[in-house]
Amino acid sequence: MRRLVAYLATALLATAACTGGSSTAGPSSTTVSANTLGTIRIGAIYPLSGSVASAGVNAFHGTELAVDVLNGKYPQIDMPPLTVGKIELKSVDSQGDPQNGAADVDRLVDTEKAVAVIGAYQSAVTLTASERAERLGIPFVNGASGAANLSDRGLKWWFRTGPTALDSAQTYFAWLKSIQSQHAVKTVSVIHQNDAAGNDFAKATKDEAAKNGVTVADDISFQSNATDLTSQVQRLRSANPDAIFSQMFINDTSLFLKTMAQLGYTPPALLATGGGWDDPTFMQVVGPLGRENIRVVTWGIQVTEKNPTAKAVDEQFFKNYGVHLNGDSARTFTAMITLGQAIEAAKSTEPDKIRQALQSTNVTKTIMPWAGIKFDSRGQNTLAAYLVLQLIKEDWQILYPKELQTTQPVWPMATLTGR
């Protein structure tokens, strides 16, 4: 019996030694000629459960569809498939918890042998996950996290294809400037979640307000998944700004709009950003209270009218998942395509060669209404941009930029109470 136990213990130790245990164990990597890289494992981190899961799953679907496109599953979509190998996506659920971000990267790299990681949707999770990827020397590509300071950390392995909260604020103020003769905005209030993305959004908005000579009447933060937002809405009502800048996820968005309606307060304009207004369930959850809300977003269905590739991707997305692309899924799709194209260019699964290929990325054809994708020295795409949309009846219409505009803004918005 003792001998048996000794054998088992030895076998276990040997197995442990073979599978590693070192946190710095990197993926097996290869540099070879075309079509022989075989299976290329990419790690994906998204909040697939928890209070942000609705938006997280939708964002994951964007990445998943991009992998299928790269693997040549949908030849009708005019995007070149990989010739160097097939991508296998290994996904993990962050549960929306920043504490899981680093451990998820460890797991994907050490256990799943991922050569690059994509994710993680929420800025707070992206922060911890990308820092871990940096330490492991693994490219981390992000599509849909907005916190501007994520690109200000001096990271070598960090790449973000999407725009930032600063871009969002700049887009809003550029639009407000273009309509100031009809709708002058002299004071604004800011309401946001008290987390990395929310605080970054508030800072960017306040900075841009100052640059544009607009007074910030109040800056209100709250814990997400709030059970009551009466006090916060009261403060907004008390400040009575010309416009409200807001950032929150879907449950809080619903409670926020309902509380405003209950308290009989309607701002002249509600300018939103963040997952709540871009959530695929937005219309169902908030109902008529969503009408005339304004949001910045990276993608709108109107993009398909001028971009046949975007139309084909949207049609396939709808076929697979029953909803149209939105700002989140279009961004995560684009991030994954960018990573795939970098691997194609690198012709290697060596993380450093993928990183170099990402740095040299210069893409002009995407499904986004952007000039393309080109990273600066901070890993930030300098060509990403936002659209300003307003929900008119049941459709999101483009207000800005001028060349894509489909309607004039409804300003002030109709009273929320009694809708």
Next chain:
Amino acid sequence: MAELPQAVVSGILIGSVYALLAVGLALIWGVMDIVNFAHGNFLMVAMYATFFAWSFLSLDPLLGTFVAVVVLVALSLATFYVVIRPVLRGTVLSQMVVTFGLLLLLQGGAQMLFTPSARAVVHPWLDGARFVASGVVLGGPQLGAAAVAIIGLIGLWWLLNRTEVGLAIQAVAQDRKAAEVMGVQPDRIFALTWAISGVCVGLAGAMLMNFYAVDPAVGFQFGLIAFIVVALGGFGSLRGALLAGIAMGVTQDVVGLYLPAYGLAAIFVLYLLVFLIRPQGLLGAH
């Protein structure tokens, strides 16, 4: 300005719902010494029951309350007979682990069956009701929820203090063996306690659905609040739960008015302060 009175009134309204949610937890603890970690997710089930009664059966959420209560009573009884009764003679740890397992099962099951998407009842008739007095607004859904909570709590107090069944429940809570000698069957009382808890959480969930969206994770925040209400009020005390629920609602809204980021944090501070002065809670016994 009506800001402070508004915050106080809104706090009382939401606090009443906290209290109704928490009494189910307090009751099970008081009678059986079992902590039901899945309590917040029972609320989630009640909210889904109300939502689906509205979306599939076109039942007004107020009528959906009956569906939620029936579903929650069934869930509570099933939980007692299938999960709790087998571990009644087990250790405290095993009792905690099974309810924690139930928490994960309910949340995972909801995500699998209903997807992670948030859902909300749109346009219940209560939504349009508003009452304004001296600048203070009483929203229809919140007022309705508070009224149901207060009526529910009064009914529960009457049941526990003015009926034979209630006295039997109290007897089992005080001394299980002595009650058994007097002819009370603890097993039935336990089942009844779980059913009553189901009624309370069913009512709370159905009323919350009038102004709150549901998703598989919604139980976490409310479950946490229920635990703090029970601890703040004193484990096993119904009056304590009511007082603590309202105190927490008012604290959350009044502090939120001046320090919006710390409204929720303030209720934890309130709990710590009370705990330092009265470790047994506001109305709990030593």
